[in-house]
Amino acid sequence: MSTPPDPARLSPDAVTALAQAHTSPAPCPTCRPYASPGWESFPASQDGAALQPLGALWLPGDDEPTLEEHRPTGVDAWSAEAPISLAYHPYNRCEVWACKACGFPFLRYTEYGGYYIDMRIRELRARLIVKT
Numbered sequence: 686m687s688t689p690p691d692p693a694r695l696s697p698d699a700v701t702a703l704a705q706a707h708t709s710p711a712p713c714p715t716c717r718p719y720a721s722p723g724w725e726s727f728p729a730s731q732d733g734a735a736l737q738p739l740g741a742l743w744l745p746g747d748d749e750p751t752l753e754e755h756r757p758t759g760v761d762a763w764s765a766e767a768p769i770s771l772a773y774h775p776y777n778r779c780e781v782w783a784c785k786a787c788g789f790p791f792l793r794y795t796e797y798g799g800y801y802i803d804m805r806i807r808e809l810r811a812r813l814i815v816k817t
């Protein structure tokens with residue numbers, strides 16, 4: 686895997702605009718291996734070469750973003766219907782990537798657990814973005 690260039694800073698509004706600009710209902714064959722309506726571990730079978738970075742909500746050197754989550758009652762954070770709240774964990778530390786073929790946008794972040802590191806990916810869907 687090659688090292689991606691330093692990502693540009695994206696504001697929540699910019700991420701929202703990116704999501705709204707891409708209205709395709711489904712990923713194309715190129716990015717389908719990454720397609721996941723809810724958070725998933727980054728597919729181990731893929732090297733990520735089909736995706737390109739657009740920017741990030743958090744950059745190294747920024748203050749640590751809050752670990753607080755916006756989790757409405759009854760909605761699992763891993764659910765395909767979990768809201769995307771860009772001010773809250775984990776969205777506040779996400780990178781935005783897009784399919785090189787069709788531009789389908791994805792959110793990615795790395796979860797640092799006590800004993801593991803998990804790269805995660807989720808489709809960026811405008812209809813799920815909530816302002817909180």
Ligand SMILES: [Zn+2]
Nearest residue numbers: 713716784787
């Ligand atoms: Zn695609």
